[in-house]
Amino acid sequence: MAYLQIREIKRHFSGHRAVDGVTVDVQQGEFVSLLGPSGSGKTTLLRMVAGFERPDAGTIHLENEDITQVPPQKRQIGMVFQSYALFPNLTAAGNVAFGLKVRKESSSVITAHVAELLDLVGLADKADRYPHQLSGGEQQRVALARALAPSPRVLLLDEPLSALDARIRLTLRTEIRRIQRALNITTLYVTHDQEEALILSDRILVFNSGRVEQVGRPEEIYDHPATEFVSSFVGSVNQVHAVVQSPAERLCLVGEVPIRVEAFPDSAGPGDSVVLWIRPERMRLTASEGANRLPGVVEDVMFLGPRAGLRISSGAETFLVEMARDPSRPLPAPGTAVDVFFSTGVLVTQPPTG
Amino acid sequence: MAYLQIREIKRHFSGHRAVDGVTVDVQQGEFVSLLGPSGSGKTTLLRMVAGFERPDAGTIHLENEDITQVPPQKRQIGMVFQSYALFPNLTAAGNVAFGLKVRKESSSVITAHVAELLDLVGLADKADRYPHQLSGGEQQRVALARALAPSPRVLLLDEPLSALDARIRLTLRTEIRRIQRALNITTLYVTHDQEEALILSDRILVFNSGRVEQVGRPEEIYDHPATEFVSSFVGSVNQVHAVVQSPAERLCLVGEVPIRVEAFPDSAGPGDSVVLWIRPERMRLTASEGANRLPGVVEDVMFLGPRAGLRISSGAETFLVEMARDPSRPLPAPGTAVDVFFSTGVLVTQPPTG
Amino acid sequence: MRPARGSSWLVVLLGAAYFILPLVATLQFSLQTGTRPLFSAYSSILTASGFWASLGLSLFMALAAVAIGLLLIIPAAYWAYLRAPKVRTWVEFLSILPFVVPPIVLVFGMVGLYGNGFGPLSSPMVLILAAYGVISMPYLFRSIDNGLRSVDLRTLTQAALSLGAGWPVILLRIVLPNLRTAILGGAFLVFALIMGEYAISSMLGFNTFGVYMLLTGQTRAHAAAALALISFALVWVFVGFMHAVNRGNITFGPGAR
């Protein structure tokens, strides 16, 4: 039986279904991300696990105990908030010690454990600072240490990086990953940033409109998206419009160019419109065997640091090609005619009729 | 003479030098980003160009006119705010029309121009919505249309994307780029996100502690960072510690492994400590001619969607290697011994003594 | 996150009782008319000439004080807010003074000015309106300051400036429309306060509604209780009216929404 079991959880707010029947099992030590746009229900689910909201229906079990109706202070679940939520009247050390003092630990145990945790988050030298004397990134490190101090059974993080600068975000997400791996603590992580979810998680739940659209390892989610929504929310994707020519030969036409795919939707017949979902980095300017070829013209060249992006138009279609950038080899200039190659392994869907 | 000239601008707040002597020329139609961490002075400089703050010293010229002391409402400079700052009592169309009504344009001109701008930002169908009926991304599109409506001489954007979800950020930055190119409007763009600055800008000013550390095209900033700060703030970078062996042969030792570089700092003699600054994507697992070779062990494998990252340790050094990911070829598992290759063209500095 | 349900309702009930019991007791007292008809206390009030005269006077003064206060306070609060924190501390200090300086000091000060002869400024009507203006300031200032903050009028002002708008346009088209709720809230408090005010008007010799109520209370207790409830009802009529305005059910002129 799973460590944390969430079963058919529902919650509505004034007529709107915030969480609409979510079921998920989390194993001990697993890092699970709840990924989705704002308002998709991921934070509401997290708050129900924390006990700040009660579900309208469904159950939550932790270590085989039904905690659905247990008040938050009795759940032994740690939480890190987007707004840090450090106690302004306590120092960094005082904040970290709070949960230990509540448990009436002896003061020598508290002192030792606080020092250890502040060291873990790299703030051993700032134990006596008050929250307003710390930067945003430092505050969030203290908040993480504070949540870990009482050795919670589950750690919840609610968009912990989204109030921080881009640069601090990168550093701190590496830290969170390192600390979670080191302590092997069961973790639920809410984010709207697919890159964070991909890099941090053992598994990802992709939320949309209160439901989970797909559950899987980051590679599964990225390489085999189950729905259009997942395909476009996780990673970038080009949507190329085509007309089915021969379902048997798996051939369609983009403009005048024949393109071969692996499979059409079952309902697609000759003459039907379909959409090819192709990731920018799966389109290349170098030929490879068995790949589709689509001639086009470079419209714009984008510099992305380690990578480069080309916006290419081909007839009525425009799409993005992304590649590793080699400073010693120049990129094609706007206006250059190029051939774009991509494999047959792309997702094909039918556009909604009407 | 440049379109917008900023000369030796200084501004302090209660003893702290927010902007400490910044000089920059901006050409007509140019897109210039002010990139830096929070508190580095970039927003203060922008607000002085807008006229919301007055410099303690220095001048700002626009179209050969000294506007340093001109009040903001007379500058004809448009501004987009991080918090959108739409007028809550006006509809989307009313917001866009505001600047035109102030200029007492005829109502037929206003109606036509507002429709055109809302169309430009893709909100033609939401003209009658109030701000609270729009999503964050839509509000920022309206704010952009509103700033563009009175045909400003310069467009200022103050972290326009940082309040938005990760997904909307990507879409809207493409839109901003497209609209700026289409209208060819002179633009200053404040951001703490190096990726935004790299993809959007004609030129970037990298701010640090109230000063500009480097000015240049995105490629120059990324490939030839002038200082350690720029190197680590723009893009990721590995810092590998080494000891100089022979300045004449340009040889140093990382642990026991000899590494050749293109140049040492002039002051570095044999036995001195130096730091090699190497970008993760410039380190490879495939050998190439003349490259340095550093043996190591894979510690962690990170999944980044289109790319993959490997954390590799080599003796006392740990660094990141980033590569395009091919779903069909598996990555080395943690614990695997690998050889890492990188060219001699890396930045070498001496660590601060003490 | 949630205290037990039972304790919640206990708090609400206690609070309500604390406020509503006096009202109920007053109602009961006003109806204890012995041998006379049930509503005789009310009818005797409503037919008394002093009632209508004092009510009219207080209404006039309350509306005048609200108008004067708004004219002075809206620009002052807005300006202080934009200049924050440099100037704000001072203005906040000034706005608290009326709490600290008791109304009695105020009246003595004004009588002092009067005794020294300040010409037209020394008319009692000018004095009492000035006094009401002063005591209403903290309520208006706080209400409007909260309003300015809650819609972030600083950034809205900067946005309007960058679009080329001058100060009068910003005040009329941006500040006032977005402060409507705050202005109505502050105006309501001041209105209720002045409708019940007693100390200043009695010292300056005005027969306001408050003075009339107290005098009635000293002579005809049951009638006074009725009067108190009538004044309570009046204030609530006013509240209802303001709510209607704010919800847009009643609009003034083409500009309002």
Added chain:
Amino acid sequence: MRPARGSSWLVVLLGAAYFILPLVATLQFSLQTGTRPLFSAYSSILTASGFWASLGLSLFMALAAVAIGLLLIIPAAYWAYLRAPKVRTWVEFLSILPFVVPPIVLVFGMVGLYGNGFGPLSSPMVLILAAYGVISMPYLFRSIDNGLRSVDLRTLTQAALSLGAGWPVILLRIVLPNLRTAILGGAFLVFALIMGEYAISSMLGFNTFGVYMLLTGQTRAHAAAALALISFALVWVFVGFMHAVNRGNITFGPGAR
């Protein structure tokens, strides 16, 4: 962004004049002693027995009202804030009632309860403290509600809960320390208000400082002016004391910082 400098200072000067002129005039009036020594008005006040008795009574009542109000309002405001927006509307409504129900209604209601005989609850001291408790509620509630909001105590509470803290610990270790400024501000307003209060105490027959001031004013005008200034000075002594507490220059017990 910045209106012209000149107009700024004009506003400050006008505001200051509006508030400070009455004070200056009162001072001047209190010193106009004709043939007697310059400070005779002050010395006659400070030696009068009624002065010290009324001052002591008002001080006691003000402190008692602050204490009662804080005990009731801090938990109620905190609880209403956590339950927002469901319950908050109701509590806010209740907290405005004392503005809307004039003090006179309150007293009538209480006298009504008294007349119907409520045993020990009908003692005048209980009545007046209850009345003061009611009129001080809106000030305390607003002050504390602003305090709760400005430090986002909702999230802090959730953080404390997730760390295993129960409600008493949260109230004592998180809520109270972070509300200190708000509590002091609200307590100060109520203190100043009750030190100057006149209507309720005179109706219930208490010879408070406010009543003493008004009676003095009706008989000895110069002495009354002196008295008003003395009361003003007293309030400022209290303000200074509270500031010292808040800045940490004075601490109470080992727990305070």
